[in-house]
Amino acid sequence: MGTVNYMSEIERALQTFHSIRVSDIMPSIVTMPIVTLDAPLVDVLKLLRTRHHVWVVKSREDMELEGVIRYFDVMNVLLPPEDTKARFGNISALFKSILGGAERAEDVMERNVMTIEDDATVLDALKRMRHYKIQILAIVDEKGRLVGEVSLRMLIDEFLRLMKLGGAQWTQHGSSSRSE
Amino acid sequence: MDATWLLFTLGVALIFGKIGDHLMERVELPGVLGEILMGMILGNLVYFGLVSPEYLTLHPSDTFEFLAKLGIIFLLFLGGLDTEVEMLKKTGSIATVSTVLGVFVPLILGWFGLKLMGYPSREAFAGGILLTATSIGITVRVMMDLGVLRSEVGAASLSASVMDDFLGIALIIFAVGSGSVLGLISKMAVFFIITGIVAWYTVDKYLRFAEWLHVEKGVLAMVLALMFLFSALAQHWFDAAIEGAFMAGIVLSRLPEGKKLMEEIKSIAYGLVVPIFFVYTGAMLDLRVFASRDALTLAAVLSIIAVIGKVAGRGFGAIIMGWDFKKSLQMGIGSIPRTEVALVDLMVAIHGGAIPQSDAQKFIAATLIFITVSVLITPPLLKWAFREDVEAMKRGEMEERKSSISETKKKIAETKKPRKILKR
Numbered sequence: 001m002g003t004v005n006y007m008s009e010i011e012r013a014l015q016t017f018h019s020i021r022v023s024d025i026m027p028s029i030v031t032m033p034i035v036t037l038d039a040p041l042v043d044v045l046k047l048l049r050t051r052h053h054v055w056v057v058k059s060r061e062d063m064e065l066e067g068v069i070r071y072f073d074v075m076n077v078l079l080p081p082e083d084t085k086a087r088f089g090n091i092s093a094l095f096k097s098i099l100g101g102a103e104r105a106e107d108v109m110e111r112n113v114m115t116i117e118d119d120a121t122v123l124d125a126l127k128r129m130r131h132y133k134i135q136i137l138a139i140v141d142e143k144g145r146l147v148g149e150v151s152l153r154m155l156i157d158e159f160l161r162l163m164k165l166g167g168a169q170w171t172q173h174g175s176s177s178r179s180e
Numbered sequence: 181m182d183a184t185w186l187l188f189t190l191g192v193a194l195i196f197g198k199i200g201d202h203l204m205e206r207v208e209l210p211g212v213l214g215e216i217l218m219g220m221i222l223g224n225l226v227y228f229g230l231v232s233p234e235y236l237t238l239h240p241s242d243t244f245e246f247l248a249k250l251g252i253i254f255l256l257f258l259g260g261l262d263t264e265v266e267m268l269k270k271t272g273s274i275a276t277v278s279t280v281l282g283v284f285v286p287l288i289l290g291w292f293g294l295k296l297m298g299y300p301s302r303e304a305f306a307g308g309i310l311l312t313a314t315s316i317g318i319t320v321r322v323m324m325d326l327g328v329l330r331s332e333v334g335a336a337s338l339s340a341s342v343m344d345d346f347l348g349i350a351l352i353i354f355a356v357g358s359g360s361v362l363g364l365i366s367k368m369a370v371f372f373i374i375t376g377i378v379a380w381y382t383v384d385k386y387l388r389f390a391e392w393l394h395v396e397k398g399v400l401a402m403v404l405a406l407m408f409l410f411s412a413l414a415q416h417w418f419d420a421a422i423e424g425a426f427m428a429g430i431v432l433s434r435l436p437e438g439k440k441l442m443e444e445i446k447s448i449a450y451g452l453v454v455p456i457f458f459v460y461t462g463a464m465l466d467l468r469v470f471a472s473r474d475a476l477t478l479a480a481v482l483s484i485i486a487v488i489g490k491v492a493g494r495g496f497g498a499i500i501m502g503w504d505f506k507k508s509l510q511m512g513i514g515s516i517p518r519t520e521v522a523l524v525d526l527m528v529a530i531h532g533g534a535i536p537q538s539d540a541q542k543f544i545a546a547t548l549i550f551i552t553v554s555v556l557i558t559p560p561l562l563k564w565a566f567r568e569d570v571e572a573m574k575r576g577e578m579e580e581r582k583s584s585i586s587e588t589k590k591k592i593a594e595t596k597k598p599r600k601i602l603k604r
Contacts, residue, residue, distance in 0.1 A: 080324060087210065087211070087212060087520055089257075089258025095267070100329060100338065101330045101334065110436075110439065112433075112439050
């Protein structure tokens with residue numbers, strides 16, 4: 001019996017979890033790792049010592065999202081350009097290396113950022129992450145401005161928090177939010 | 181045909197191709213040359229009667245020809261996907277003028293040279309196109325070894341390479357496309373409106389639809405479908421499927437989904453069809469063609485024009501934009517190497533009929549020779565062109581380094597001291 005209860009608790013936790021809006025669990029924008037296009041690479045690397053990614057915006061005033069630099073991209077930045085493999089279709093990596101001339105955030109960022117709207121649910125975010133094998137999504141408003149982020153780690157935290165809260169509370173509150 | 185030997189040849193071609201790639205990379209040359217060389221060996225085992233064509237069915241073979249075509253399409257699709265339109269927009273004025281002249285000078289010289297040799301105009305023009313696109317890889321390595329990649333010339337060379345490929349690919353339409361120039365241009369305009377503008381604004385809806393299907397690798401399949409449909413349209417209108425594949429790549433490159441699929445597309449491309457394309461191209465070259473002097477003469481003419489045309493074109497472009505002679509020469513020499521785009525253009529020209537089958541062997545031989553020459557002479561020429569800069573840098577840096585190393589050592593010693601005290 002105990003096991004059955006436990007399973008249904010998990011199921012209920014998951015159901016609630018899936019229906020939470022990403023905007024409810026996204027962190028405050030001031031805590032997010034953000035640099036502007038012209039930020040020197042050193043600033044980016046400093047952030048990546050403790051973060052998995054850095055968002056690149058046009059300016060801090062309008063927060064228009066221009067790109068993202070991921071933890072894994074650092075390998076291309078620090079390695080010399082792989083010249084013998086630089087064949088057609090594989091050239092852009094040359095520009096991302098410091099030895100290839102990269103100096104600022106915009107030189108090494110990935111320009112097309114995978115985003116999700118702020119009214120999307122956790123389920124949407126997870127599906128998108130699985131589909132494109134990525135762990136982080138930018139949350140943007142209708143004008144393409146960066147308003148938040150959702151990462152797999154945040155989702156794990158949120159799920160564990162729900163598990164901790166227990167069955168009755170989830171069903172009462174429907175969705176949970178940081179303000180609780 | 182017995183599928184056994186077809187599958188056998190496919191396996192052998194991939195193994196040999198990748199080993200060739202590895203061997204060339206070990207001697208710091210483009211891996212593509214190794215794949216071609218291995219293809220040449222495999223092909224000529226058959227041509228010289230050492231292996232029966234029944235067992236090694238590489239060439240002639242409809243299957244391999246089609247796989248090689250797929251290889252070109254995938255290569256161009258990746259090329260498009262890898263292109264950052266933003267980067268292209270940011271190409272500086274010096275790099276732009278220099279690149280444009282660096283493309284048109286060898287094209288025009290090649291055209292005239294081949295016409296003087298008695299080739300018909302269309303064929304001569306196709307020959308000129310082969311000389312247009314630079315392959316930046318080897319230049320990057322040499323400049324990096326010399327420590328000049330981050331110089332003004334290095335940066336301009338890098339940014340020029342993107343536009344260079346772009347022009348080399350676009351121009352082949354004029355060699356293989358049939359009908360009047362006006363007709364061709366209007367077809368190009370319509371093609372651009374359909375594949376460029378319309379697709380640019382609707383491709384995200386198309387991808388949303390693909391995601392909505394929720395089937396295994398649905399998005400990848402739909403993206404490949406788009407590539408094939410664009411290729412079909414370009415093949416129908418210009419006899420050059422590559423233009424469609426390239427445009428499909430560019431259109432998708434604006435979306436994060438397209439970039440994310442790149443690794444999966446690379447798996448198909450570099451894991452199967454692209455090496456087959458290079459091995460097949462090598463296998464197309466029957467070494468007996470060198471028995472006639474024609475092929476060697478053509479190779480010599482194309483090699484000379486390839487080198488002189490690029491250096492003169494790029495260099496002159498840089499000079500008229502205000503660079504001094506030395507820097508312009510460095511920029512010109514950096515643009516000598518040619519590899520994959522020349523081969524792609526060659527295959528498109530042969531399949532599109534711009535280079536007739538009777539001359540195909542000669543052109544393949546000549547192209548492979550001028551590619552090899554261009555790749556081999558670039559490193560020593562670049563070292564010669566940059567020798568003064570490198571020596572000056574060494575002299576200046578030596579003193580600077582000495583003082584900075586001693587300063588750093590002092591700093592390290594200072595920062596270590598307090599920690600030791602704390603531990604105690």
